[in-house]
Amino acid sequence: MNKPLDSFLQPPSEAEALREGHRVGISRPHESAHLHVAGEAAYIDDLPELAGTLHAALGLSPVAHGKLTGLDLQALRAMPGVVDVLTAADMPGGNDCGPIVHDDPILADGELRYLGQPVFAVIATSRDAARRAAGQATSVLTVEALPPVVSHREAHALGQYVLPPMHLVRGDAQAAIAAAPHRLHGTFDVGGQEQFYLEGQISYAIPKEDDGMLVHCSTQHPSEMQHVVAHVLKLQAHHVQVECRRMGGGFGGKESQSALFACVAAVAARRLKRPVKLRPDRDDDFLITGRRHCFWYEYEVGYDDEGRVLGAEITMVSRAGHSADLSGPVMTRALCHFDNAYWLPDVAMHGYSAKTHTQSNTAFRGFGGPQGAIAIENILDTIARTLGKDPLDVRMLNYYGPGDGDERVTTPYGQKVEDNILQALTAQLEVTSDYRARRLAVAEFNATSPLLKRGIAFTPVKFGISFNVAHFNQAGALVHVYNDGSILVNHGGTEMGQGLNTKVAQVVAHELGVAFERVRVTATDTQKVVNTSATAASTGSDLNGKAAQDAARQIRERLAAFAAEQAGVKVSDVRFANDTVFIGRKGAKPPHEVPFCELVTQAYLARVQLWSDGHYATPGLHWNRETMQGKPFFYFAYGAAVSEVLVDTLTGEWKLLRADLLHDVGRSLNPAVDIGQVEGAFIQGMGWLTTEELVWHPADGSPKAGLLATHAPSTYKIPTANDCPPVLKIKLFEGANPADTIHRSKAVGEPPLLLPFSVFFAIRDAVSSVGGHRVDPPLTAPATSEAILRAIEAVRAG
Secondary structure, eight states: OOOOHHHHHSOOOHHHHHHTTOOSSOOOOOTTHHHHHHTOOOOGGGSOOOTTOEEEEEEEOSSSSEEEEEEOHHHHHTSTTEEEEEOGGGOTTOSOOOSSSOOOOSSOOSEEOSTTOEEEEEEESSHHHHHHHHTTHHHHEEEEEOOOOOOHHHHHHHTOBSSOOEEEEESOHHHHHHHSSEEEEEEEEEOOBOOOOSSOOOEEEEEOSTTOEEEEEOOSOHHHHHHHHHHHHTOOGGGEEEEESOOSOOTTTTTSTTHHHHHHHHHHHHHHTSOEEEOOOHHHHHHHSOOBOOEEEEEEEEEOTTOOEEEEEEEEEEEEESSOTTHHHHHHHHHHTTTTTBOOSSEEEEEEEEEOSSOOOOOOTTTTHHHHHHHHHHHHHHHHHHHTOOHHHHHHHTBOOSSTTSSTTBOTTSOBOOSOOHHHHHHHHHHHTTHHHHHHHHHHHHHHOSSEEEEEEEEEEEEEESOSSGGGSEEEEEEEEOTTSOEEEEESOOOSSSSHHHHHHHHHHHHHTOOGGGEEEOOEETTTSOSOOOSOTTOHHHHHHHHHHHHHHHHHHHHHHHHHHHHTSOGGGEEEETTEEEESOTTTSOOEEEEHHHHHHHHHHTTOOOEEEEEEEOTTOEEETTTTEEEOOSEEEEEEEEEEEEEETTTOOEEEEEEEEEEEOBSOSOHHHHHHHHHHHHHHHHHHHHTOOOOBOOSSSSTTTTOBSOOSTTTSOOOOGGGSOSEEEEEEEOOOOSSOOGGGBOOOSSGGGGTTHHHHHHHHHHHHHTTTTOSOOOOOBSOOHHHHHHHHHHHHHO
């Protein structure tokens, strides 16, 4: 009997899936979980050091802007344990590690661009000796200090940018604003965020024969590290091997910025013909590397009596830092996510990547998307308050249309929103979170509580999935089936704790119909899968899962053809499931059953190829960066969250009381891993918007001008377990991805980081209640206790 259509639209239960031989859609522990809890998961600093290993440390600029006029190398080389000192002049193939524009020196050469910029590298017999020598930077450097530009707003006023401005326009925004019944003008500030990966930056370079170089590098982009190391060593790519088994977190901070550390270690290793390890301490890591871009916005919006946006113009200014790094793609994604979930008929967006004398900011989970989307959320929140309406009603009024028959389905950059499920998702969460009743309860509480105020907010997410550079949307994989039936997989993605290797192993096990335990995924290695893209943009499982599936399918088809030929049946009569190969026509008689390992052995003896390579390229993508039009995303991921907070109006302290999250991951490859990703993204995003404040010393003429003052856990506060709400409800929205992704799943790395917008706007709601919701709170992000108090005072002043 045929299954009803609904059974194909809904995923099977895990018990049913296992009976049918499924290996995807199953909640499994992380493939390294047993190693993590036992302390046996090896990271780069855990690798046994080879005999003769030397250690490097970086001497940092003591000023944010200046000229380097002298360096006393003799004093450094005379220090105990010092073997050598490297400067910019010692880079054989060029002193640059910039990922796109090539404007980022490995070591400072004449010009000092930020306080903490590496100027020289000390190579010593021990890490302590190297650090002690590098710590003498202020006494061995002769510097002519110059006035720095620290603020991105100041750089914008000066017209000082790392890249040309970007403009994304649809219609006539100014005409629409002028004709609108209501107009809104304002500014908004959102701070940056430190990645704070548990494992810091580290590279261990080992010279090999015939000019070879092996670099163990904690990086999200081994191929880029291979190419940048080859370039700095003046060698070809095939000379350099980059390997990464796992990272202790990355969050974008190890996409491009692991290059400086890999280059210094490799140059020193080649020069001295000895292994060299470079592992900066946490303070130096903070001072050297960049992070999520701070953004400042100025906007003007026209809207009608119901709160429908009729026209919008916005200027976004990011703190790029001293070089371009990935600021261009970050700004592109910010502009392409300003719309978030909303149809904006006439809109003009202007993006400026301001050049400052600070660390060069880089990728961070969301890659500009959160900075773009929070601006429109802030605008709609203000519109709702001005009109005296529930913010959810105003948001829903502005949603993209549900289907092709509605003109409200095209983004400002020309891509149609063809898979919009936000109406259904919103309706479900509105009910399950009891949002309407709780909003009334919040109002009743605030009416009788003069000092403690509650706030609640419902915010949606629409997030585009794909790299916004088309050729990065490809991946490769190798699958080997050994003649005992065990399986080895290698792919181009990197494992940073997110569960990528677990999902890829599930995909391969599913494709070959074997137990998960038969499959082992090995370290990412540029000598196995070449020309890989970064594990970023939430594409790790999409790209590498499809590539591994392709490789495994080829092997399965060869085995099926062999089995069919041996049994005299059609290939379609051969099925792989539960470690068994079923051969024979269904219904005629019970099929012949052969253990998978036995068939593999027979195929090997018959000289059937038992390994294969796989490749995948995301179809249908195109992007014109001049006109900023095209189809940059393969699909969209959706979600929504409701958060309720309690704010102490005397101290500015706050507490998250409850959060309800409903997130769309398509048909999940691993629900347990995906729920973990949603939870982690929510808490990390909440930290960005509430506690994680970056403070640079102002450009006031003092020696500390431009110093990142929050460069350690003592002054930079990430969320802890105590910041998780007592009630945290997370559910995955059920439904398959309309796009042909790996098993109809959706990416989960970045999109849920936008869910804690609900926390920020719940705090804003609580602050607003101080003035009876008559005054729009000028709350900036992060909403620290100080920022909350400033907003409360402004509301009271009215």
